[in-house]
Amino acid sequence: MKASTRISQTQQISRIDRRIYGSFIEHMGRAVYEGIYQPNHETSDENGFRQDVLKLVQELSVPIVRYPGGNFLSGYRWEDGIGPKENRPQRLDLAWQSVETNEVGLHEYMHWAQKCGTEVNMAVNLGTRGIDAARNLVEYCNFEGGTYWSDLRKQNGDEKPFAIKTWCLGNEMDGDWQIGHKTAEEYGRLAEETAKAMKWVDDSIELVVCGSSSSTRPTFVDWELTVLDHTYEYVDYLSLHQYYDNKTDNLAEFLAKSEDMDRFIKSVIAICDTMKAKKRSDKTMMLSFDEWNVWYHSNEETAAQKPWTVAPHILEDIYNFEDALLVGSMLITLLKNSDRVKIACLAQLVNVIAPIMTEKNGTAWKQTIFYPYQQASLYGHGQALTTKVDVATYDTNQFKNVPYLDSIAILNDEKNELVIFSVNKHRCEEIVFTVDSDLGLASVIEATEMADYDPKAVNGPNQELVDPRDSLERIVIDGGRVTINTKPLSWNMTRISLN
Ligand code: AHR
Numbered sequence: 001m002k003a004s005t006r007i008s009q010t011q012q013i014s015r016i017d018r019r020i021y022g023s024f025i026e027h028m029g030r031a032v033y034e035g036i037y038q039p040n041h042e043t044s045d046e047n048g049f050r051q052d053v054l055k056l057v058q059e060l061s062v063p064i065v066r067y068p069g070g071n072f073l074s075g076y077r078w079e080d081g082i083g084p085k086e087n088r089p090q091r092l093d094l095a096w097q098s099v100e101t102n103e104v105g106l107h108e109y110m111h112w113a114q115k116c117g118t119e120v121n122m123a124v125n126l127g128t129r130g131i132d133a134a135r136n137l138v139e140y141c142n143f144e145g146g147t148y149w150s151d152l153r154k155q156n157g158d159e160k161p162f163a164i165k166t167w168c169l170g171n172e173m174d175g176d177w178q179i180g181h182k183t184a185e186e187y188g189r190l191a192e193e194t195a196k197a198m199k200w201v202d203d204s205i206e207l208v209v210c211g212s213s214s215s216t217r218p219t220f221v222d223w224e225l226t227v228l229d230h231t232y233e234y235v236d237y238l239s240l241h242q243y244y245d246n247k248t249d250n251l252a253e254f255l256a257k258s259e260d261m262d263r264f265i266k267s268v269i270a271i272c273d274t275m276k277a278k279k280r281s282d283k284t285m286m287l288s289f290d291e292w293n294v295w296y297h298s299n300e301e302t303a304a305q306k307p308w309t310v311a312p313h314i315l316e317d318i319y320n321f322e323d324a325l326l327v328g329s330m331l332i333t334l335l336k337n338s339d340r341v342k343i344a345c346l347a348q349l350v351n352v353i354a355p356i357m358t359e360k361n362g363t364a365w366k367q368t369i370f371y372p373y374q375q376a377s378l379y380g381h382g383q384a385l386t387t388k389v390d391v392a393t394y395d396t397n398q399f400k401n402v403p404y405l406d407s408i409a410i411l412n413d414e415k416n417e418l419v420i421f422s423v424n425k426h427r428c429e430e431i432v433f434t435v436d437s438d439l440g441l442a443s444v445i446e447a448t449e450m451a452d453y454d455p456k457a458v459n460g461p462n463q464e465l466v467d468p469r470d471s472l473e474r475i476v477i478d479g480g481r482v483t484i485n486t487k488p489l490s491w492n493m494t495r496i497s498l499n
């Protein structure tokens with residue numbers, strides 16, 4: 001099968017905000033305890049953080065990590081996690097039926113993030129709490145000094161402000177599983193007043209207001225319209241969350257789910273622009289896709305089976321090769337919409353529906369989905385270019401005209417490099433993908449593919465068999481044309497130097 005496209009510097013979608021490659025750590029399951037933090041582990045540093053995990057997070061080059069939840073957030077008191085550890089309370093976490101020890105709190109997490117070289121996307125609890133706790137937290141984190149909360153930060157060991165730029169106003173407030181779940185009207189008003197107060201403390205911060213927790217929520221659209229009606233002038237991003245599964249074991253349909261993600265994003269953009277028109281506003285609302293992934297291999301019941309323990313094994317999905325392909329396509333979809341999607345968080349980062357897994361008494365290892373995420377995060381920087389691919393399509397029960405090849409081209413103008421990511425969704429046919437370009441193609445720097453694996457193949461500790469392999473011999477540059485021979489069911493990355 002053949003596919004073709006033409007790319008040019010004049011067809012720019014947008015400069016990519018590096019926060020599009022963000023991730024997420026929630027106080028749940030073994031994400032924090034036995035994940036990033038485990039004082040008795042042989043690799044742990046003097047602060048109890050696992051260095052094997054830190055190294056893998058650094059390998060991913062994660063630009064921003066959302067914290068501390070998730071559903072956990074809606075019952076969390078941030079003050080429980082500051083001050084001497086021996087004074088910190090143990091609390092019931094109602095969201096995940098677990099016990100939270102508060103051994104890791106704000107300072108510990110901020111120090112870990114600094115070591116990883118990542119920014120923090122901090123979330124404030126709008127479930128059980130509100131304006132006061134939120135504005136105090138901004139003061140604690142970002143105010144220079146000379147006030148109660150900023151001086152308390154200093155007293156707790158951090159002289160300099162944390163200078164956190166990106167903040168979430170609650171989590172999934174549209175869902176009745178959320179502690180303190182609200183109607184759109186209730187949440188809209190609270191988010192509006194909280195946003196005002198937080199920005200009055202520090203007007204340099206950026207705020208993300210909660211959109212729907214998935215496109216299938218019955219309140220989707222009405223929720224966004226009501227919430228934005230209240231908050232449009234005070235916030236900078238509207239959030240989207242979406243997880244996909246292959247419960248019906250229909251591979252073609254599963255791989256088509258990136259089409260649904262694209263439709264969801266386009267619908268949310270339309271909603272934002274409707275509100276922009278209604279408000280006669282000059283401001284364009286940007287999007288934060290701050291939870292996305294594949295999620296279905298584990299089941300949530302495991303949490304309820306062993307309630308009220310610290311760090312239960314929950315949501316520990318083991319990802320297979322087909323999951324990596326969909327994650328690749330979802331990354332391409334985010335990049336295709338990078339004019340509006342400025343922040344996105346792969347949910348989550350460690351142990352809980354995550355690219356990185358840990359063994360309590362052993363190693364940290366890479367799941368299949370680690371690799372497309374890593375390659376995008378390392379090399380997907382610069383200008384996203386429009387790539388309208390001419391290729392055959394297929395239909396499924398749910399989706400029509402699904403292209404067999406998904407692709408995005410990125411011009412890294414700092415490195416003078418063109419990067420092309422593509423996913424071949426055909427089960428048995430190679431796709432010969434020709435890309436014509438006026439960018440001055442010189443030579444291939446690197447080409448890799450994830451291919452030839454059983455769709456159900458998985459990785460494990462000391463068994464990272466599903467990974468990208470060199471595919472240099474499958475790329476041909478001839479004048480202004482590069483040909484990428486993509487194998488059936490493959491994730492491909494091609495980096496080309498430019499004249
Ligand atoms: O990421 C796991 C959970 O999924 C989060 O806590 C919640 O926000 C979402 O429903």
